[in-house]
Amino acid sequence: MKNYSSPYVTPSASTNRLMLNVIIALIPGTIAYIWYFGMGLIVNLVLAISSALLFETVILLLRKRPLKAYLSDYSAIVTAWLFALCIPMHSPWWLVVVGIGFAMIAGKHLYGGIGFNPFNPAMVGYVVLLISFPVEMTTWYLPLQISPDSLTLVQAFSYSLGLVDIHQWDTLTSATPLDQYKTSLSLNMMISEIRQSPVFGSFAGVGWEWIANWWFIGGIYLIFTKTIRWHIPVAVILGMLILSFSFYIADPDSIASPGFHLFSGGLMLGAFFIATDPVTASTTVKGRLIYGFMIGALVYIIRSWGGYPDGVAFAVLLANMSVPLIDYYTQPRVFGMNPPEDH
Amino acid sequence: MPDSVYSFHGGLHLDDHKSESLTQPLQIASFADELILKVSQHIGEPNTPVVTIGDKVKRGQLLAESSALVSAPVHAPTSGTVKAIESRYIAHASGQKAECFIIVPDGKDESIEVGKRSTESTALDKTALLEQIRSAGIVGLGGAVFPTAAKLTTANQHGIKTLIINGAECEPYITCDDLLMRNYAAIIFKGISYLQAILQPEKTIIGIEDNKSVAIKAMQQALSESSLTNTTVSIIPTLYPSGGEKQLIKLLTGLEVHSSQLSFEIGILCQNVGTCAAISQAIDKSRPLTSRIVTVTGPGVKNPGNWFTPLGTPVSHLIKLAGGYTIEEPKLIMGGPMMGLTLESDQIPVVKATNTILVMDQQEQEIAQECIRCGRCTEVCPVQLLPQQLYWYSRTQQFNMAESYHLFDCIECGCCSAVCPSHIPLVQYYRFAKGEIWEQRRKTYKSDRSRKRHEFRDARIAKQKILDEEKRKLKREALAKKKAAEKAAKEKTGDKAPTSQSADAVQEALERVKARKKAEQIDPENTGNLTPDQQRQIDEADARRSQNKMDDA
Known part of the structure; x- marks a missing residue:
């Protein structure tokens, strides 16, 4: 044709x-x-x-x-x-x-x-x-x-x-750091005690923390090549940081640090690679910020009070579900619609 | 460096491909063997030819015009003979034909007599200037081809505070305005001075994209040498579509023209630099618009450049001047690569709207992939629409939804299609949806009107029935009374003079007929002797008719 x-x-x-x-x-x-x-x-x-x-x-x-x-x-x-x-x-x-x-x-x-x-x-x-x-x-x-x-x-x-x-090879299995942290907290252990376990590294889990760094670098490549836009990953990280930080400063003894949350489990991978799937994410700028923030916050909520040690998958699916609504209410102002009065 | 402080959303940095056609100076195109002049070359009421086949015409002679306000006459670009007035293929989105004059130039290029102007052109009043612009057949040369005089007249009624001169030329490949500004800046400013005389704007801003440094210098130079006041040359960033009217207004003034408004409703009027030059020619030299600068460019033509081209020149002639095709299967586009029209053949003539003939490779349209909602289209849309939503609703023919996502604010600039990673021809979908909605509206309007008419007719018939019934009733009663009276009289007088009574009746009837005939002789018009009731019905019908006409308009 x-x-x-x-x-x-x-x-x-x-x-x-x-x-x-x-x-x-x-x-x-x-x-x-x-x-x-x-x-x-x-x-x-x-x-x-x-x-x-x-x-x-x-x-x-x-x-x-x-x-x-x-x-x-x-x-x-x-x-x-x-x-x-x-x-x-x-x-x-x-x-x-x-x-x-x-x-x-x-x-x-x-x-x-x-x-x-x-x-x-x-x-x-x-x-x-x-x-x-x-x-x-x-x-x-x-x-x-x-x-x-x-x-x-x-x-x-x-x-x-x-x-x-x-x-x-059963002896090689172990709980993940997030899992360990969740079970230990339910036993009323202090963060300092929990961190005695060998699965914990310098700021998150051994291995996990460095993999998360590499996801981050891959994510920067995606932003640099304009494959994805910065809004969703930044909003996911912000959502996680704001929630984890506010709870952490209230009770640093029994609540994990924001750094631990950021570099544990699937958060980094989720922020840059999963939440940014264009098909299932919001398409407006404002909508992407809301969508990303929602995922970051939901991951923290599920990790802290939910039944699962990590919550990226659930958070992403819940946010996916809200996308039509988010998109509907975050439509940009069309050029020439209600212009400023002063002319 | 751009010096505008305002910006618009989105837009695209495109490879401008302007240098190709700027390697040669501006040239004058020779006359083709025959010129094909479209009878109507503007938006508005169609023209009617005023010359006939076989007529000898001279340069500047009127060929076709219309008495309507929104119209622009067409003049002969050179002297010659009108060989035919027939349907020819023209530049049209659906490849249609239109009525054209076929003129065979005689090679003498004789001009019609132009009377010496008695007064200085600057001393002309508004009405005279507007008449001069109208009779010269000037239309918006930026591409809209709206009759300039009509636009100025309407704008004047609203009062213009800011006059904007569009020298942005933001589409790739096109350089005709660039060269015009380089070579004829003084003429452009002359035209601007007439616009200022007509509109009395508080300020005038000339917007030029920053990739045209030579033109900017020439314009600044010419401005400093002119006596114009409150006029500035403003350099805007090279960002497509900065030359879109509403985008340029935003760039230069920071004002947004409301979606439902036209720019003059907020006191702003835009004119293209080419139109300004044409106005100057019309007023100073009484020269109607019969030629324009056309860029012939693209990878498919040997020597790209710009030519002063008589209107009606077939594209093939221009291609010949540019050294011919360099590719086997050239694709011809009238206009730029973003918004231009595909030409079906090179026998199509140059019209007032033709700024560029672009010759490209015939590319196969790729098979589009599914939309992955990446949102790139949203980022580049200068109107801040959600193109992927519009696509979704256009494709699934949910036209109401497409409209609620502001389909009709789309300016079809093509930015969304140009960035779509799934290579979806988005603008085609929007054009389709717009066409379907217009068609639906036409149908609804038509059926509404027929329904109204039908309902009115039913009501009228019902009313008439009641009236007739009443009349009959009255007649019956009167008859009954008469009979009763006759009976009473009979009883009184007995059977004395029945014959004389019937003779009287015959006499009476004859007199009635005579009187009627006399009346008919005096007033043969059937609308002459109306009862007040009939007159009222006629008035109502007239009112309805004019209402319908207004609806149509």
């Missing part, structure tokens, strides 16, 4: 390039993750990405959509990658496949595919697993720095596929 109507300029940006930028920005944090926690993540990534591409292909075929055009937008890979980063390492293979299947089918294509899903597909998949398989989803492994042993890539694969005895 020829282009008969103006404008006749071809945009330099493309959706594929934006998604590719996200993948590039994820690489440093992913390497750090492997560095601190071992080969299990590679297994997760391989399983998640290959099953996501498989699901995407099958559904596109069923929906009679052009395969090449849709598969080359990298969106399935981004979803799978984020999902793989969220679930525990050394998860059984079926856990990954079920989660990804739910993300791709129910989270994405049942709504109409890319661009039409109101909820972040990776978070949909993750939350379904968290609710359905609590045991598997809360079995986390120690960072290598304080772990008595580590698994090779082959071991990790065999483990995940159930080819070796599952309980062999």
Whole structure:
């Protein structure tokens, strides 16, 4: 088809390039993750990405959509990658496949595919697993720095596929810092006591705190390449900082510091990579600030008073749900509507 | 450095591609073998030809005009013969034809006699100046082609405080205004002085984008040499669409023209620099608008440049002057790459609105991906709309929603389409939605009117029935009374003179007929002898008719 109507300029940006930028920005944090926690993540990534591409292909075929055009937008890979980063390492293979299947089918294509899903597909998949398989989803492994042993890539694969005895490496599992913190606080322990546990590092969890730094750097790359705008990540961090700081100064003995909250769990990853998914986020400037702040605040609320140690996924889904409302009430003032009176 | 303190939302920094067509000086285009002059080249009431096939015409001779206020006449660009008046393809969004004069130049380029002006042109009063502008066929040369005299007349009724001269030329590739300002700054200022004489504005601001440094210098120089007061040349940043009327007003004055208003309603009037030059030519030299500067440029043409082009010149002639095509399958655009019109062939003629002929590669439109709501369109929209919402509602044909998201405030500048990573032709969707809504409105209006008419007719018939019924009743009663009276009389007088009575009746009837005939002879008009009731009905019908006309307008 020829282009008969103006404008006749071809945009330099493309959706594929934006998604590719996200993948590039994820690489440093992913390497750090492997560095601190071992080969299990590679297994997760391989399983998640290959099953996501498989699901995407099958559904596109069923929906009679052009395969090449849709598969080359990298969106399935981004979803799978984020999902793989969220679930525990050394998860059984079926856990990954079920989660990804739910993300791709129910989270994405049942709504109409890319661009039409109101909820972040990776978070949909993750939350379904968290609710359905609590045991598997809360079995986390120690960072290598304080772990008595580590698994090779082959071991990790065999483990995940159930080819070796599952309980062999039970001693390597541990609660995450956020989990430990939550359980200890419920036992009325002081922050200073809790921090005696080896899972805690210089300001957050061992390993976790440095991975979070790399997510941050990846996020700066995304802002620098104009893949995302600063509003959402800044608002998420602000939401978390304002809430955690106000509670922290009231009772620093039994409440974790804002630094701990920022660099623990999924907050940094969420702020730069998950909350910024354009399809499910607010589109107006004001709306993005409200949306981001809501996520930051909700994460703190869930961590402090909710039933789960971390709350990024729930916070993002709740904020996704509010997007139509936020967008409706934050429409910018159209040029020439109610101009200032003084002319 | 730009010296404007105000800004507008969004906008785009585009590759300006202006240097290509600035490598050659301004040239004068030769006459083509035949000139194709559109009969109406303005927005408003259509013109009627005043010459016929076979007529010999001279340069400046009137070819077509209209008596309506919102119209602009068309004149012959050179001497020659009117070969035909027929339908030809013109620059039109839907590739339509329109009535055109076909003039074969005789090569002598003779001008009509121009009488020496008795008074100094500066001494002319407003009415004379406006008449001069109107009869010269001047329209807004920025692209809107609204008749200038009509615009000035309306603006004058509102009172103009600020006159803005648009020299922004913000679209890529276009350089005709740039060259005009470089070479004819003094003429532009002459035109501005006439505008000032007509409008009496408190101040005049000339807005030029900061990528035209030579033009800015020339204009500043010419301004300092002129006697104009309260006039400034203001340098604005190069940011598309700074030349959009409402955007330029915001940039230069900080004022926003309300969505429902036109600029003169807040005391501001915009004129393009080209229009100013044309006004000066019309008043000082009594020269009607028969040529304009056209930029011929783009990657598909050998020697890009600018030409003084007689109106009616076919595009192919200009391409020849520019050294011909350099590509196999050229795509022709009249105007810039952001808002220009696609031309179906190079036989289409230059009109008053033609600022540029852009020759590009025929590019295949890519298959659009789904909108991922990234919001880039929102960031660049100079009207601060939510283009992705407009797209959503236009695509799903929820036109009410699209309207509530201010579809009709969209100026179709193309910024959103130019940044969309999913390569969605957004503006096409908005044009579609606007077209559909207009169509719906036309239909609703039509059916409303028919319904009203029908209801009125029903009511009238019902009323008539009641009236008739009453009349019949009265007649019956009168008849009954008469019969009773006759009966009584009969009883009194007995059966004495029935024949004489019937003879009387015949005589009476004859006299009645005679009287009526006489009356008809005196007043043959059927509206002459109206009862007050009939007159009232006619008045009501007239009122309804004029009301409908007003609705139509």
